[in-house]
Structures are given as C-alpha cells and as structure tokens.
Amino acid sequence: MAQTIEVTGLRKRYGDVQAVDGVTFSVPEGEFFGILGPNGAGKTTTLEIIEGLREADEGGVSVLGMAPWPRNPRLLPRIGVQLQATAFFERLTAREQLQTFASLYGVPARKSDAMLEKVGLGDKADVRVEKLSGGQAQRLSIACALVHDPELVFLDEPTAALDPQARRNLWDVLRDINTEGRTIVLTTHYMDEAELLCDRVAIMDAGRVLRLGPPAALVRGLDVPARISVASGVLPVGDARRLPGADEAADDGVSLTISTRDPSAVVAAMAAKDALDGVQIRGATLEDVFLDLTGREYRA
C-alpha cells in the first residue's frame, strides 16, 4: 500500500526543550491514524512539521510524496487541516465562512451547502459563527478543512470541550470521512476516542514515540488484570478471594470487585454459586496502556 506520510528521525528543539526527539512512523493510504500523548509530548509540533507550518531541525518528512517545507502550494490543496483554535473570520455566517475558505482553494461556492449538510449544519447555514455552539463550531471547522476534498486530513483534538452527545455525533462524521477513502491523522487526549476510531495509534511522550500499533494489540500487550464486579454482598469477600483464578477481592459497600488474570475461570465459579447479580467485566483499556507508559503523576 502507498505510504501517505513518511516520517523518519524527526527532531525539533525550542531553546532548551527538545520538543520532538527522533520520531519515525509512516501512515498508509486510507488509514485512520491517532497520535496520543500528554500535554507537551510533542504531538502538535510533530503535526505542524508534517503540515508544513514548521521546519524540522533534523529528519525527513514526505507527505503524498512531496516535501511539506518550505510552504508547498502544490501539496496544500491535497491536505485539509482542522486547527485546534476555531479560526473563523469575524461576523460571517456559517455558509459565508465556508464559501470564503472554499474560494481560497478555487472550489465553487455551491459545494459549501453540500458540505454543511454533511457535517449536520444544514439548518445553521445563516447563523453567524459567533452564535454557534461549541460542537457546531467544531463541525464547521471540520467542514472548512474538508471543503476542497483533500486526500489527507489532519484533526487536532477535534472533540476537546464537547459534551458527550456532540462528541458521538462528531465521531460519526469522522468515520464517514474515513470510509470515503481519506487518510486521517488525529491527535487527542481521549483514549476511548482513539480506541474507537483509529486503525493504529502512536503513543508519544517527551518527544518520542513510545508505542505504535492497533489499539487492541497495545491493550493485549499490557499485562493488566481484568476486573469483575458484582453487586455488594452477593458473596463474602473471603469467599471471593478463594475463588479459582482470583488474585484480589474488595467490597466497598456498593460493589464487590475481583481482580484476575483468568476471568473465565472466576466467572464460571461465580456462576456456579449463582453470584452474578449486576456483573461487569472490565479489561484493560487504551487508557491503561497510556498511563502505564506515560506515568500516573499529574503534570501541569
């Protein structure tokens, strides 16, 4: 498969800070690729270098077979970028906004209405951008990134500060864009989002890629016990600890939670005791992988 993005040995330093420290990865055509990492991990800088907003100190970048730096007017029409800040012209309606951006790419204005429909803003076409809700503004900025039909789309934390409904709504939009055959590169803080949307993720910290692979493979590679919980009191804690395969058990008055590396044995034993009232089984998530790699301590 053709590689849409190839990054090798990328380095970038700001003063004393080594923001990107030897990043290498490639993204094949049509992939939904995620870059995860805590604040200051170097995600945004990496993305900006690939988009052509910054020059790398070291390393090679090839996007759709071209060099993004210096500003490459042949490459720019083929990529779409949704920026973290919602960069809109003041006091324009959603439609005018989109038409203005479309014209920068030589796209006829009539395409704008179809694009508004696609991101679910058809009924907000005549509303000024200042009056749009957070989710609507986010969708408009995605529409602005897509209006010229790019092959490669960059999304920088598209669901930050959205409510759960708006996030799910936006996920649907993003999946549709990917199904159309576009390559998508997404940065996010939300592990559930990455797990749900991305074909592969790169977990970054301190300017390096720590792990790279499909979310499910990363989770499986992590040796974290599964947690089985049932309603409190269905089984005494002491009995629970003695179940075959159980490592640890605790009852907090609401739930009885059992940690195990062999969940099927524990569940079978509990079923035999008819103690599966309100059962929930949670395996490791991408979040566990992330925290395992980047540490749990709070970093401002």
Add this chain to the structure above:
Amino acid sequence: MSTLDSFKSLSRAMLLGFRRDRGALFFTVLFPLMFLVIFAGVFGHQSTAKAKVLEVGPVAAVDQAVARDPAELKKIMELTRTADRAAALRKVEKGDADAVVEQRGSEVVVHYSAADQVRSGTVRGLMDSLVQSANQAASGKPPAFTLRSQQVEDDSLKAIQFFTPSLLGWALASAGVFGASQTLVTWRTKGILRRLQLSPAPIPTVFAARVAVSLGVALGQFALFIVVAQLPMFGLKLGHAWWMAIPMVMAGVLAFLSIGMVIGAWAKSQETAQAVTQLVVLPMAFLGGSFFPLDSAPAWMKGLSYAFPLRYLNEGMLNVMGRGLGPGSALPQIGVLLGVAAVGALIATRLFRWEAA
C-alpha cells in the same frame, strides 16, 4: 485556481465583517461626521455675527451713513432706534446689545461694555469711522484717500472649508490605523493567519484584499463627507481640483494602514493594539491640524506637526478641496504619504509573526 477569485471572495468576507461591526461603523463613519456637524455649527456663523447698536435719539453721523448706503451698513451693523435710554444701557450691561450711541450737541457718545473687549472694540472702531466720514463730508472737499479692503481667499473660505478636509483626514487616519492593527492582531490570535498559511492562496492576495477593503471604505467616507458638507446648511464649496483629493485619500489610507500594520505586527493582544492605536491617532489628530487650523498655532507646534503623516494629508486635501488651489498643490503631500506607507510596510514585514508567541 484563480487568485482573482480568492481576492474577490476575501474582500467580500472582510467587507461583510466590517459592515456588520456596528462599533467600527460608528467610530469610522458616524463619529467623525458628528464632529463635522458640531464644528461647522459652532464655528460656521462667526463671520455673520453683526454689531448690535441701539441709537437713542437722532445721531447725525449714524443717520447720514445709513442714508448714504443702507445695504452696506446692514452687513456689519444691526441698528435699532429707541427712546428709552435707561433700558438701552441696561441691555448693553447684560450683553443683549453691543453698544448704545447718542448725540450731545456736537459730541457722539458710545456706551459699551468691557465684558466683551473684542465686540466693544469693533463697535468703537465702527462708530469712529462713521464720525470721521461725517466730518470729512461736512468739510465739503472730496476725500484725499480712500480705502478698499480685499480678502486673499475667495469669499467662501469659511469654517466648513477647513473642517471638511481636516476632520475627514482624522476619520481616515483612525479608520486606517485601527483597521489594520485590529485585523492583524485578531487574525494572529484567532489563528486565521495560520489557517491562511495552510491554504494554497498566495499570501499577498490576502493582504491585498484587506487593503482593497480599506480603500473602498475610505472612498465611502470621503463621498459621505463631501455630500454632507455640501448640504445648503453647511455650504462647502469644492475647489476646481477637488478630484485630486481622491488620489490624496488613497495615499493617506496606504500610509495609515502601514502604520496600523506596524502596531498590529508588534502588539501581542488586541487590548495593547487598541491602546497604542489611540496613543498614535489622537495626538496626531490634534498636532496634525485636524481639530484647529495650524496657521494660528505657535511656531514649535507648526514645526512638530510635520512629524505626523496626517499633517500632509490634511494640508493636501485642504489645498485642493478648501483653498481651491490647482491639482499640483497636493503632489508633494502624496509623495510624503506614499513614502510613509513604504517605510511602514518595510518595518511591519520585519516585525511580522504568523502566530502568537
């Protein structure tokens, strides 16, 4: 991909944004126009104020002058005859009349108030000349010398002739500097500059569109100003080379935009840009001669005024619009303004940043 299409749609977007910005509309269009109406109203009728004189009993010298040329005298003096001497004197005391004149034998007595020295001086001078010419007439000889006074400007150089170009200059300066500095800072802080950097549109096109919008707005201001000032109640009379004010206005807009660009490129936040813009525009408006004519200003102020680009715009527009001088009289000023625009653009390019640091 058409650069022209990008240019047109960007210009349209910015013009729409401007038209919907009530605050900007008020400050760049209505506010200066309000000043024009007020200034023209306050200073416009100075020359028509006549001396109000009350004549108590017959005064031969005055009566003869009225009989000789009533129309000429009416232009400068409003004469009322009265019999009530006490009431007439009270009127002068209260400032309702400028003087009371009466005759005692061969003596003409003028009662005036010291409260308004200029008016009383005018009235005394006027009465003196009436008495002189009566004396001369009584001698029976023809006068040896006659005096004819003539104004340098044409009769129409009234307050409105001065205030239309100079207040317009102030309006253009504040619109230009504000427009450029605010746009640049807003675009940078909101990330529009980065967004534009990521589009294939040539960056010069983006800035050309902003300049085009400013030029359009300025020509609108210019048209509105001269239309209002030419209303009968204000009575602006445009000089024959008034059209020369159009290139003048455009050169001025370029100069002020580039000053605004320097501020916008340097300032980190909108608040800073706004404050610095005020610090530049207001002193420039005062010292550049937008609010009062510099002809009567002290020499140091006149010298200082040449440090401000607005001075050149005001002077050039006043020459061709207000003073009725030929088209060439605005050329040096246009040259200076274009120079300011070039230097400002150069500095702004040096200071320019794509994103907030």
